[in-house]
Amino acid sequence: METLQPDDPRELGGYRLLRRLGAGGMGRVYLARSPGGRTVAVKVVRPDLAADAGFRERFRHEVEIAKAVSGRYTAPVVDADPEAALPWLATSYVLGPDLTDVVAAHGALPERTVRALAAGLAAALQEVHAAGLIHRDLKPSNVLLAADGPRVIDFGIARAVDGSRMTQTGVVVGSPGYMSPEQAQGKDIGTAGDVFSLGAVLAFAATGRGAFGDGSASHAALLYQIVHGEPDLTGVPRSLLGLVRACLMKDPAQRPAPARIVTSLAPQGVEPVLTDWLPSAVASTIATHAAGILDLEAPDPAPAAGASFGPAPAMTAGTAVTASPARAYGGPPTPGYGSAPTPGYGSAPTPGYGAPAHGGDPGPPLPGTVRLGGQPAVRSRRRVLGLALGAAAGVAVAGGGTAWWLTRDEDDTPTTDAAGRGGAAEPAGERFTTPPPGVAPQPLWHKSAAEDSTSALVPLLTHEGILLISGDPLVAYDVKTGRARWSKKEACRPGEPLLFHGGKVFLADGGYDGVLVARDVKTGEEVWRSRLGKSLSVDSAIAVDDKNVYVTAKDFGESRNATDHRTAVAAISHSTGKKTWLQRRDWGTKDYDVQGSVSGRHLVYADSNRNLTVRDTATGTQLWTKKIGEDWTWQPTAANGLVFLPGDELTAVDADTGDTRWTLSPNGRRAFRNPTVIDGVLYVSDYDDGVWAVDVKTGKRTWLCEELEVDGPETFLRVGSSLYGAGGALSGGLVALETGTGRLRWVYDDNKDNGEPWQVTVSGNRLLVTHGPEIYALPAV
Numbered sequence: 001m002e003t004l005q006p007d008d009p010r011e012l013g014g015y016r017l018l019r020r021l022g023a024g025g026m027g028r029v030y031l032a033r034s035p036g037g038r039t040v041a042v043k044v045v046r047p048d049l050a051a052d053a054g055f056r057e058r059f060r061h062e063v064e065i066a067k068a069v070s071g072r073y074t075a076p077v078v079d080a081d082p083e084a085a086l087p088w089l090a091t092s093y094v095l096g097p098d099l100t101d102v103v104a105a106h107g108a109l110p111e112r113t114v115r116a117l118a119a120g121l122a123a124a125l126q127e128v129h130a131a132g133l134i135h136r137d138l139k140p141s142n143v144l145l146a147a148d149g150p151r152v153i154d155f156g157i158a159r160a161v162d163g164s165r166m167t168q169t170g171v172v173v174g175s176p177g178y179m180s181p182e183q184a185q186g187k188d189i190g191t192a193g194d195v196f197s198l199g200a201v202l203a204f205a206a207t208g209r210g211a212f213g214d215g216s217a218s219h220a221a222l223l224y225q226i227v228h229g230e231p232d233l234t235g236v237p238r239s240l241l242g243l244v245r246a247c248l249m250k251d252p253a254q255r256p257a258p259a260r261i262v263t264s265l266a267p268q269g270v271e272p273v274l275t276d277w278l279p280s281a282v283a284s285t286i287a288t289h290a291a292g293i294l295d296l297e298a299p300d301p302a303p304a305a306g307a308s309f310g311p312a313p314a315m316t317a318g319t320a321v322t323a324s325p326a327r328a329y330g331g332p333p334t335p336g337y338g339s340a341p342t343p344g345y346g347s348a349p350t351p352g353y354g355a356p357a358h359g360g361d362p363g364p365p366l367p368g369t370v371r372l373g374g375q376p377a378v379r380s381r382r383r384v385l386g387l388a389l390g391a392a393a394g395v396a397v398a399g400g401g402t403a404w405w406l407t408r409d410e411d412d413t414p415t416t417d418a419a420g421r422g423g424a425a426e427p428a429g430e431r432f433t434t435p436p437p438g439v440a441p442q443p444l445w446h447k448s449a450a451e452d453s454t455s456a457l458v459p460l461l462t463h464e465g466i467l468l469i470s471g472d473p474l475v476a477y478d479v480k481t482g483r484a485r486w487s488k489k490e491a492c493r494p495g496e497p498l499l500f501h502g503g504k505v506f507l508a509d510g511g512y513d514g515v516l517v518a519r520d521v522k523t524g525e526e527v528w529r530s531r532l533g534k535s536l537s538v539d540s541a542i543a544v545d546d547k548n549v550y551v552t553a554k555d556f557g558e559s560r561n562a563t564d565h566r567t568a569v570a571a572i573s574h575s576t577g578k579k580t581w582l583q584r585r586d587w588g589t590k591d592y593d594v595q596g597s598v599s600g601r602h603l604v605y606a607d608s609n610r611n612l613t614v615r616d617t618a619t620g621t622q623l624w625t626k627k628i629g630e631d632w633t634w635q636p637t638a639a640n641g642l643v644f645l646p647g648d649e650l651t652a653v654d655a656d657t658g659d660t661r662w663t664l665s666p667n668g669r670r671a672f673r674n675p676t677v678i679d680g681v682l683y684v685s686d687y688d689d690g691v692w693a694v695d696v697k698t699g700k701r702t703w704l705c706e707e708l709e710v711d712g713p714e715t716f717l718r719v720g721s722s723l724y725g726a727g728g729a730l731s732g733g734l735v736a737l738e739t740g741t742g743r744l745r746w747v748y749d750d751n752k753d754n755g756e757p758w759q760v761t762v763s764g765n766r767l768l769v770t771h772g773p774e775i776y777a778l779p780a781v
Helices: 053-067 099-106 111-130 157-162 191-207 219-228 238-247 258-265 280-294 380-393
Strands: 015-023 027-033 039-045 077-081 088-092 143-146 149-152 370-372 375-377 445-448 459-461 466-469 474-478 484-488 499-501 504-508 516-520 526-530 536-544 548-555 566-573 579-584 594-599 602-607 611-616 622-627 637-639 642-645 650-654 660-664 676-678 681-685 691-695 701-705 715-719 722-726 734-738 744-748 758-763 766-771 774-779
Touching: 015 039, 053 077, 099 143, 099 191, 099 280, 111 143, 111 149, 111 191, 111 238, 111 258, 143 280, 191 238, 191 258, 238 744, 459 758, 499 536, 504 536, 536 566, 536 602, 548 579, 548 594, 594 637, 602 637, 611 642, 637 676, 676 715, 681 722, 715 758, 722 758
Parallel strands: 536 594
Antiparallel strands: 015 027, 027 039, 039 088, 077 088, 143 149, 370 375, 445 774, 459 466, 466 474, 474 484, 499 504, 504 516, 516 526, 536 548, 548 566, 566 579, 594 602, 602 611, 611 622, 637 642, 642 650, 650 660, 676 681, 681 691, 691 701, 715 722, 722 734, 734 744, 758 766, 766 774
16 A cells, blocks of 8 residues: 555545555556545546547446445445546445465465355355356455455456457466466356356465465466366365365366355355454454554645546645555555455445445445534544454354255155164254265354263264263263253263164163163163173173163173183163073183174174174074184174175175175275175275275175275265265264265365264264264254
């Protein structure tokens, strides 16, 4: 921002010019005030363009269209005079820096800020396109950041200027690094061209660098990279990576429309997403800068109205020239906040700054301005601005995020979880829209569990819309709101498996009394407790079916010394709490962990002695046992009369005999993780983070997904046409795949490195996800 020079006008159309903001392809831009006290940016056309009848006609047409763009996230044209000797237009002035300056001063923006920025910019493009315009030059310097959201500047005007240049051979209009491939090749562009630019701007905001190269690259190199190369998206948060990639597709038809982006990122409105959206350091800088802008006064005395770019009266001794306020971002002054051609566009960041889209006085003075004798008391602007910015910064979005929420429908049907159990459509009638390709849903709510409940969290969902989290205390959360319904101390150990059937949750009491306890899921109250015998202590619950809960136990009655004991497996009726059968294991079978599952008449479990054992669920009779190699830490999977073993090969063995039915080679990839079987399809990931779909009967691969950039999932569930997988502890996340093709839909990651694996289950149309102590409810879309 610079003081006015002798050849600058002091007033145009009743607007008092305060400072020179910069210059661009069309002319000079000034900071100015209306008679009513509103701060605006006034752009004055260059004399050579003003003399061009064709340009003047295009300018007149574009101004009329641009006046119709009066949306929340664009800088509206509040006044213009296309017929003046030097045509000019005035737009509302944004009290905030441009994205280039913010990133230069503060570095890449955090994920929540970039997400809010994406919603605001997509909404701005909706406004521009609805007016029949294409921006054609969306770039960081044309994005201004205000306390209440971003503003897009320079929409539509480029088309008027381009009309006099597009016929020149070899001329490509736009900004290298941010224009679309079709624009870089000089082809006709549509609204999808602005979406490509949006993706490039978001990549810059998230990483602090251009996706196709930085300023050191030549224009030709940048254009070549845009047309033929792939963007460098290293550092883009995983939750936004798919969106940015979709926007940067070479084919315009494959890019999401702005309306779809807005609906996905902010289905309840963009404004809630933009509440307290900026990092505190950026918000503080904006407030400091804005206060200085609002206190500016026009140089005095002012030349006569209508002064042009020609010679101006010489400034006499005593002429007041108010110094520019200190530039908050440091470094040498540049033309305003944002680079040429047009910094300073946009509306002010408080309600009431909107202006009419027609000529004349753009409206009442700044909110809070006191009129004295018909003149505004300008010094009140700083106080009012401070109140507005403080109010904006003090409001947080409740619930930790937004979700895809469009309509309510009474005909929603229940979904099923990985085990085929029905989930009540809780809350009834909600329906979420499918997000754009690559865009992960945001949490409906988020909670952090107590620190003593963070080890290997195991969620459980019921038909009653309750999520139980294993730990001490045992807490039941409402899946709709995330509020705790009940809590019980000393009910179970952290990480203890939680088994459910018939409205009851079954769990070992953590060794407090050595019993199995059944609790009512709705209330948490104890229904019954089962003690296997005087010398028997229940160790852990490992599986449940329609009749029994299966547990491991320690038998001290046959101890051969004070520290020795024998282990056992037992079945307990979950309707009565009485023992169905008890089978003692061989001496020496001392393990510190048993993981099991049940399918039909087969109880299958693995132990820390690397044994895999199958028993008959009716009697407990052992059908067979075998060693399972070096790695025993996996949950046995049994379905369709088969038991599936991970390892260097995926192996299916007969559940009755242990004989091998089929094997599947990873074909040069590393070994398989634990599989999951859902409705006759086996889903499994390998240690190269590929996900496989395998026919259970034949062992033939149906598809292989190699698109993941996170650890391969270790547990899966399916809802409708989506397959969800929960990743491991090192670089995990929740992934969504298309069940028919394995194509990656999105990845959700909270970017928190707590060293715990992810867990996922479903209740109605909600995914319930845990990552260590973090609990999230996501829409199942």
